[in-house]
Amino acid sequence: MARYRGPTCKLARRLGTDLQLKSGIRALDSKCKLATPPGMQPAKRGRLSEYGVLLRQKQLIRxxxxxLERQFRLYYTKASKRKGITGxxxxxxxxxxxDNVVYRMGFASTRAEARQLVSHRAVKVNxxxxxxxxYQVKVGDVIEIKEKSKSQTRIQAAIELTKQKPQPAWIDVDSTQLQGVFKLIPERSExxxxxNENLVVEYYSK
Incomplete structure:
Protein backbone atom coordinates (compact mmCIF):
# COMPACT_ATOMS: atom_id res chain seq x y z
CA MET A 1 0.00 0.00 0.00
CA ALA A 2 1.66 3.23 -1.17
CA ARG A 3 1.62 6.14 1.24
CA TYR A 4 3.75 9.05 2.41
CA ARG A 5 6.40 7.81 4.85
CA GLY A 6 8.35 11.02 5.48
CA PRO A 7 8.31 13.36 8.51
CA THR A 8 4.76 14.55 9.18
CA CYS A 9 5.79 17.69 11.08
CA LYS A 10 7.70 18.85 8.02
CA LEU A 11 4.52 18.63 5.94
CA ALA A 12 2.48 20.53 8.52
CA ARG A 13 5.13 23.26 8.81
CA ARG A 14 5.42 23.59 5.03
CA LEU A 15 1.66 24.16 4.74
CA GLY A 16 1.46 26.15 7.98
CA THR A 17 -1.49 24.25 9.42
CA ASP A 18 -2.43 21.20 11.48
CA LEU A 19 -2.98 18.28 9.09
CA GLN A 20 -4.22 16.08 11.98
CA LEU A 21 -1.40 13.65 11.28
CA LYS A 22 -0.31 13.58 14.92
CA SER A 23 -2.06 12.03 17.90
CA GLY A 24 -3.84 14.51 20.17
CA ILE A 25 -2.23 13.05 23.29
CA ARG A 26 0.29 15.92 23.33
CA ALA A 27 -0.44 19.47 22.21
CA LEU A 28 0.51 19.93 18.56
CA ASP A 29 2.56 23.05 19.25
CA SER A 30 4.91 20.97 21.40
CA LYS A 31 5.59 18.70 18.42
CA CYS A 32 5.53 20.94 15.34
CA LYS A 33 6.48 24.61 14.97
CA LEU A 34 3.66 25.38 12.56
CA ALA A 35 4.53 29.07 12.27
CA THR A 36 8.03 28.22 11.05
CA PRO A 37 8.54 26.54 7.65
CA PRO A 38 11.16 23.77 7.40
CA GLY A 39 14.72 24.46 6.26
CA MET A 40 16.89 27.54 6.57
CA GLN A 41 14.84 30.67 7.08
CA PRO A 42 15.08 33.46 4.49
CA ALA A 43 15.14 37.07 5.66
CA LYS A 44 11.69 37.53 4.15
CA ARG A 45 9.24 34.95 2.87
CA GLY A 46 8.12 35.53 -0.69
CA ARG A 47 4.49 35.85 -1.64
CA LEU A 48 2.94 32.78 -3.24
CA SER A 49 2.12 32.95 -6.93
CA GLU A 50 -1.39 32.13 -8.15
CA TYR A 51 -0.18 28.65 -9.05
CA GLY A 52 1.47 28.34 -5.62
CA VAL A 53 -1.83 29.12 -3.89
CA LEU A 54 -3.65 26.46 -5.93
CA LEU A 55 -0.91 23.89 -5.36
CA ARG A 56 -0.82 24.58 -1.63
CA GLN A 57 -4.55 23.97 -1.24
CA LYS A 58 -4.36 20.76 -3.24
CA GLN A 59 -1.46 19.55 -1.10
CA LEU A 60 -3.29 20.52 2.07
CA ILE A 61 -6.29 18.33 1.27
CA ARG A 62 -4.20 15.50 -0.15
CA LEU A 68 -0.52 10.09 -2.87
CA GLU A 69 -0.85 12.28 -5.96
CA ARG A 70 -1.86 9.58 -8.43
CA GLN A 71 -4.72 8.35 -6.24
CA PHE A 72 -5.82 11.88 -5.43
CA ARG A 73 -6.02 12.67 -9.14
CA LEU A 74 -8.18 9.57 -9.64
CA TYR A 75 -10.54 10.80 -6.93
CA TYR A 76 -10.75 14.17 -8.68
CA THR A 77 -11.54 12.51 -12.02
CA LYS A 78 -14.27 10.42 -10.42
CA ALA A 79 -15.69 13.49 -8.65
CA SER A 80 -15.77 15.50 -11.89
CA LYS A 81 -17.89 12.81 -13.59
CA ARG A 82 -20.56 12.83 -10.88
CA LYS A 83 -23.57 15.10 -10.78
CA GLY A 84 -23.21 18.11 -8.54
CA ILE A 85 -20.31 20.33 -7.55
CA THR A 86 -16.96 18.70 -8.32
CA GLY A 87 -15.15 20.07 -5.27
CA ASP A 99 -9.75 4.63 6.96
CA ASN A 100 -11.30 8.08 7.30
CA VAL A 101 -14.57 6.68 8.70
CA VAL A 102 -12.63 4.61 11.26
CA TYR A 103 -10.83 7.82 12.25
CA ARG A 104 -14.05 9.85 12.41
CA MET A 105 -15.63 7.19 14.64
CA GLY A 106 -12.76 7.61 17.06
CA PHE A 107 -11.28 4.12 16.80
CA ALA A 108 -7.92 5.65 15.83
CA SER A 109 -6.24 8.89 16.88
CA THR A 110 -5.01 9.71 13.35
CA ARG A 111 -5.94 8.71 9.82
CA ALA A 112 -2.56 7.00 9.46
CA GLU A 113 -3.33 4.89 12.52
CA ALA A 114 -6.80 4.11 11.12
CA ARG A 115 -5.20 3.06 7.82
CA GLN A 116 -2.93 0.69 9.70
CA LEU A 117 -5.84 -0.84 11.62
CA VAL A 118 -7.66 -1.50 8.36
CA SER A 119 -4.57 -2.93 6.65
CA HIS A 120 -3.90 -5.21 9.62
CA ARG A 121 -7.40 -6.70 9.33
CA ALA A 122 -8.69 -5.22 12.58
CA VAL A 123 -11.80 -3.64 11.03
CA LYS A 124 -15.07 -5.21 9.91
CA VAL A 125 -17.71 -3.77 7.60
CA ASN A 126 -21.10 -5.43 7.97
CA TYR A 135 -12.87 1.04 0.48
CA GLN A 136 -15.89 3.30 -0.03
CA VAL A 137 -18.25 3.06 2.92
CA LYS A 138 -21.95 3.23 2.04
CA VAL A 139 -24.88 4.67 3.95
CA GLY A 140 -26.10 2.13 6.50
CA ASP A 141 -22.80 0.24 6.73
CA VAL A 142 -21.85 -0.98 10.19
CA ILE A 143 -18.17 -0.49 11.03
CA GLU A 144 -16.63 -2.32 13.98
CA ILE A 145 -13.32 -3.36 15.48
CA LYS A 146 -12.96 -7.13 15.48
CA GLU A 147 -13.08 -8.82 18.88
CA LYS A 148 -9.40 -9.79 19.10
CA SER A 149 -8.28 -6.21 18.43
CA LYS A 150 -10.58 -4.40 20.87
CA SER A 151 -8.09 -4.57 23.73
CA GLN A 152 -5.33 -2.76 21.81
CA THR A 153 -3.95 0.11 23.89
CA ARG A 154 -3.90 2.54 20.95
CA ILE A 155 -7.60 1.95 20.27
CA GLN A 156 -8.54 2.53 23.90
CA ALA A 157 -6.40 5.69 23.95
CA ALA A 158 -8.12 6.94 20.79
CA ILE A 159 -11.56 6.37 22.33
CA GLU A 160 -10.59 8.46 25.36
CA LEU A 161 -9.43 11.28 23.08
CA THR A 162 -12.67 11.09 21.09
CA LYS A 163 -14.77 11.67 24.21
CA GLN A 164 -13.31 15.18 24.31
CA LYS A 165 -14.59 16.01 20.81
CA PRO A 166 -18.10 16.46 19.37
CA GLN A 167 -19.31 13.47 17.36
CA PRO A 168 -20.00 14.12 13.66
CA ALA A 169 -23.72 14.09 12.86
CA TRP A 170 -23.36 11.59 10.01
CA ILE A 171 -22.15 8.71 12.18
CA ASP A 172 -23.54 6.91 15.23
CA VAL A 173 -20.93 5.32 17.50
CA ASP A 174 -21.09 2.89 20.41
CA SER A 175 -17.68 3.42 22.00
CA THR A 176 -18.25 0.57 24.45
CA GLN A 177 -18.81 -2.02 21.71
CA LEU A 178 -16.38 -0.26 19.34
CA GLN A 179 -19.04 -0.24 16.66
CA GLY A 180 -20.53 2.51 14.55
CA VAL A 181 -23.04 3.15 11.79
CA PHE A 182 -22.37 5.38 8.77
CA LYS A 183 -25.76 7.09 8.77
CA LEU A 184 -25.40 9.39 5.79
CA ILE A 185 -22.93 11.09 3.48
CA PRO A 186 -22.09 14.46 5.05
CA GLU A 187 -23.02 17.69 3.37
CA ARG A 188 -20.25 20.20 2.73
CA SER A 189 -21.55 22.46 5.49
CA GLU A 190 -21.21 19.61 8.01
CA ASN A 196 -11.16 25.57 -0.29
CA GLU A 197 -11.85 22.66 -2.61
CA ASN A 198 -12.71 25.02 -5.47
CA LEU A 199 -9.01 25.85 -5.73
CA VAL A 200 -8.31 22.15 -6.30
CA VAL A 201 -10.80 22.16 -9.17
CA GLU A 202 -9.08 25.24 -10.59
CA TYR A 203 -5.67 23.59 -10.18
CA TYR A 204 -6.64 20.51 -12.20
CA SER A 205 -8.52 22.60 -14.77
CA LYS A 206 -5.38 24.46 -15.84
Whole structure:
Protein backbone atom coordinates (compact mmCIF):
# COMPACT_ATOMS: atom_id res chain seq x y z
CA MET A 1 0.00 0.00 0.00
CA ALA A 2 1.66 3.23 -1.17
CA ARG A 3 1.62 6.14 1.24
CA TYR A 4 3.75 9.05 2.41
CA ARG A 5 6.40 7.81 4.85
CA GLY A 6 8.35 11.02 5.48
CA PRO A 7 8.31 13.36 8.51
CA THR A 8 4.76 14.55 9.18
CA CYS A 9 5.79 17.69 11.08
CA LYS A 10 7.70 18.85 8.02
CA LEU A 11 4.52 18.63 5.94
CA ALA A 12 2.48 20.53 8.52
CA ARG A 13 5.13 23.26 8.81
CA ARG A 14 5.42 23.59 5.03
CA LEU A 15 1.66 24.16 4.74
CA GLY A 16 1.46 26.15 7.98
CA THR A 17 -1.49 24.25 9.42
CA ASP A 18 -2.43 21.20 11.48
CA LEU A 19 -2.98 18.28 9.09
CA GLN A 20 -4.22 16.08 11.98
CA LEU A 21 -1.40 13.65 11.28
CA LYS A 22 -0.31 13.58 14.92
CA SER A 23 -2.06 12.03 17.90
CA GLY A 24 -3.84 14.51 20.17
CA ILE A 25 -2.23 13.05 23.29
CA ARG A 26 0.29 15.92 23.33
CA ALA A 27 -0.44 19.47 22.21
CA LEU A 28 0.51 19.93 18.56
CA ASP A 29 2.56 23.05 19.25
CA SER A 30 4.91 20.97 21.40
CA LYS A 31 5.59 18.70 18.42
CA CYS A 32 5.53 20.94 15.34
CA LYS A 33 6.48 24.61 14.97
CA LEU A 34 3.66 25.38 12.56
CA ALA A 35 4.53 29.07 12.27
CA THR A 36 8.03 28.22 11.05
CA PRO A 37 8.54 26.54 7.65
CA PRO A 38 11.16 23.77 7.40
CA GLY A 39 14.72 24.46 6.26
CA MET A 40 16.89 27.54 6.57
CA GLN A 41 14.84 30.67 7.08
CA PRO A 42 15.08 33.46 4.49
CA ALA A 43 15.14 37.07 5.66
CA LYS A 44 11.69 37.53 4.15
CA ARG A 45 9.24 34.95 2.87
CA GLY A 46 8.12 35.53 -0.69
CA ARG A 47 4.49 35.85 -1.64
CA LEU A 48 2.94 32.78 -3.24
CA SER A 49 2.12 32.95 -6.93
CA GLU A 50 -1.39 32.13 -8.15
CA TYR A 51 -0.18 28.65 -9.05
CA GLY A 52 1.47 28.34 -5.62
CA VAL A 53 -1.83 29.12 -3.89
CA LEU A 54 -3.65 26.46 -5.93
CA LEU A 55 -0.91 23.89 -5.36
CA ARG A 56 -0.82 24.58 -1.63
CA GLN A 57 -4.55 23.97 -1.24
CA LYS A 58 -4.36 20.76 -3.24
CA GLN A 59 -1.46 19.55 -1.10
CA LEU A 60 -3.29 20.52 2.07
CA ILE A 61 -6.29 18.33 1.27
CA ARG A 62 -4.20 15.50 -0.15
CA UNK A 63 -1.88 15.28 2.85
CA UNK A 64 -4.71 15.65 5.36
CA UNK A 65 -6.26 12.46 4.01
CA UNK A 66 -2.85 10.83 3.53
CA UNK A 67 -3.21 10.16 -0.18
CA LEU A 68 -0.52 10.09 -2.87
CA GLU A 69 -0.85 12.28 -5.96
CA ARG A 70 -1.86 9.58 -8.43
CA GLN A 71 -4.72 8.35 -6.24
CA PHE A 72 -5.82 11.88 -5.43
CA ARG A 73 -6.02 12.67 -9.14
CA LEU A 74 -8.18 9.57 -9.64
CA TYR A 75 -10.54 10.80 -6.93
CA TYR A 76 -10.75 14.17 -8.68
CA THR A 77 -11.54 12.51 -12.02
CA LYS A 78 -14.27 10.42 -10.42
CA ALA A 79 -15.69 13.49 -8.65
CA SER A 80 -15.77 15.50 -11.89
CA LYS A 81 -17.89 12.81 -13.59
CA ARG A 82 -20.56 12.83 -10.88
CA LYS A 83 -23.57 15.10 -10.78
CA GLY A 84 -23.21 18.11 -8.54
CA ILE A 85 -20.31 20.33 -7.55
CA THR A 86 -16.96 18.70 -8.32
CA GLY A 87 -15.15 20.07 -5.27
CA UNK A 88 -17.85 18.89 -2.89
CA UNK A 89 -18.00 15.52 -4.62
CA UNK A 90 -14.25 15.18 -4.07
CA UNK A 91 -14.51 15.81 -0.33
CA UNK A 92 -17.41 13.40 0.00
CA UNK A 93 -15.44 10.63 -1.74
CA UNK A 94 -12.54 11.22 0.64
CA UNK A 95 -14.83 11.24 3.67
CA UNK A 96 -16.30 7.88 2.63
CA UNK A 97 -12.91 6.14 2.66
CA UNK A 98 -12.91 3.36 5.25
CA ASP A 99 -9.75 4.63 6.96
CA ASN A 100 -11.30 8.08 7.30
CA VAL A 101 -14.57 6.68 8.70
CA VAL A 102 -12.63 4.61 11.26
CA TYR A 103 -10.83 7.82 12.25
CA ARG A 104 -14.05 9.85 12.41
CA MET A 105 -15.63 7.19 14.64
CA GLY A 106 -12.76 7.61 17.06
CA PHE A 107 -11.28 4.12 16.80
CA ALA A 108 -7.92 5.65 15.83
CA SER A 109 -6.24 8.89 16.88
CA THR A 110 -5.01 9.71 13.35
CA ARG A 111 -5.94 8.71 9.82
CA ALA A 112 -2.56 7.00 9.46
CA GLU A 113 -3.33 4.89 12.52
CA ALA A 114 -6.80 4.11 11.12
CA ARG A 115 -5.20 3.06 7.82
CA GLN A 116 -2.93 0.69 9.70
CA LEU A 117 -5.84 -0.84 11.62
CA VAL A 118 -7.66 -1.50 8.36
CA SER A 119 -4.57 -2.93 6.65
CA HIS A 120 -3.90 -5.21 9.62
CA ARG A 121 -7.40 -6.70 9.33
CA ALA A 122 -8.69 -5.22 12.58
CA VAL A 123 -11.80 -3.64 11.03
CA LYS A 124 -15.07 -5.21 9.91
CA VAL A 125 -17.71 -3.77 7.60
CA ASN A 126 -21.10 -5.43 7.97
CA UNK A 127 -19.45 -8.31 9.90
CA UNK A 128 -16.86 -8.95 7.16
CA UNK A 129 -13.18 -8.03 7.53
CA UNK A 130 -12.13 -5.38 5.00
CA UNK A 131 -8.42 -4.57 4.72
CA UNK A 132 -8.59 -1.94 1.98
CA UNK A 133 -8.20 1.61 3.41
CA UNK A 134 -9.71 3.20 0.29
CA TYR A 135 -12.87 1.04 0.48
CA GLN A 136 -15.89 3.30 -0.03
CA VAL A 137 -18.25 3.06 2.92
CA LYS A 138 -21.95 3.23 2.04
CA VAL A 139 -24.88 4.67 3.95
CA GLY A 140 -26.10 2.13 6.50
CA ASP A 141 -22.80 0.24 6.73
CA VAL A 142 -21.85 -0.98 10.19
CA ILE A 143 -18.17 -0.49 11.03
CA GLU A 144 -16.63 -2.32 13.98
CA ILE A 145 -13.32 -3.36 15.48
CA LYS A 146 -12.96 -7.13 15.48
CA GLU A 147 -13.08 -8.82 18.88
CA LYS A 148 -9.40 -9.79 19.10
CA SER A 149 -8.28 -6.21 18.43
CA LYS A 150 -10.58 -4.40 20.87
CA SER A 151 -8.09 -4.57 23.73
CA GLN A 152 -5.33 -2.76 21.81
CA THR A 153 -3.95 0.11 23.89
CA ARG A 154 -3.90 2.54 20.95
CA ILE A 155 -7.60 1.95 20.27
CA GLN A 156 -8.54 2.53 23.90
CA ALA A 157 -6.40 5.69 23.95
CA ALA A 158 -8.12 6.94 20.79
CA ILE A 159 -11.56 6.37 22.33
CA GLU A 160 -10.59 8.46 25.36
CA LEU A 161 -9.43 11.28 23.08
CA THR A 162 -12.67 11.09 21.09
CA LYS A 163 -14.77 11.67 24.21
CA GLN A 164 -13.31 15.18 24.31
CA LYS A 165 -14.59 16.01 20.81
CA PRO A 166 -18.10 16.46 19.37
CA GLN A 167 -19.31 13.47 17.36
CA PRO A 168 -20.00 14.12 13.66
CA ALA A 169 -23.72 14.09 12.86
CA TRP A 170 -23.36 11.59 10.01
CA ILE A 171 -22.15 8.71 12.18
CA ASP A 172 -23.54 6.91 15.23
CA VAL A 173 -20.93 5.32 17.50
CA ASP A 174 -21.09 2.89 20.41
CA SER A 175 -17.68 3.42 22.00
CA THR A 176 -18.25 0.57 24.45
CA GLN A 177 -18.81 -2.02 21.71
CA LEU A 178 -16.38 -0.26 19.34
CA GLN A 179 -19.04 -0.24 16.66
CA GLY A 180 -20.53 2.51 14.55
CA VAL A 181 -23.04 3.15 11.79
CA PHE A 182 -22.37 5.38 8.77
CA LYS A 183 -25.76 7.09 8.77
CA LEU A 184 -25.40 9.39 5.79
CA ILE A 185 -22.93 11.09 3.48
CA PRO A 186 -22.09 14.46 5.05
CA GLU A 187 -23.02 17.69 3.37
CA ARG A 188 -20.25 20.20 2.73
CA SER A 189 -21.55 22.46 5.49
CA GLU A 190 -21.21 19.61 8.01
CA UNK A 191 -17.57 18.86 7.33
CA UNK A 192 -15.26 20.29 10.01
CA UNK A 193 -12.64 21.17 7.43
CA UNK A 194 -11.12 24.51 6.52
CA UNK A 195 -10.59 23.59 2.88
CA ASN A 196 -11.16 25.57 -0.29
CA GLU A 197 -11.85 22.66 -2.61
CA ASN A 198 -12.71 25.02 -5.47
CA LEU A 199 -9.01 25.85 -5.73
CA VAL A 200 -8.31 22.15 -6.30
CA VAL A 201 -10.80 22.16 -9.17
CA GLU A 202 -9.08 25.24 -10.59
CA TYR A 203 -5.67 23.59 -10.18
CA TYR A 204 -6.64 20.51 -12.20
CA SER A 205 -8.52 22.60 -14.77
CA LYS A 206 -5.38 24.46 -15.84
Missing amino acids: HTYGI ENLLKLLECRL STIVNIPS LPLEF
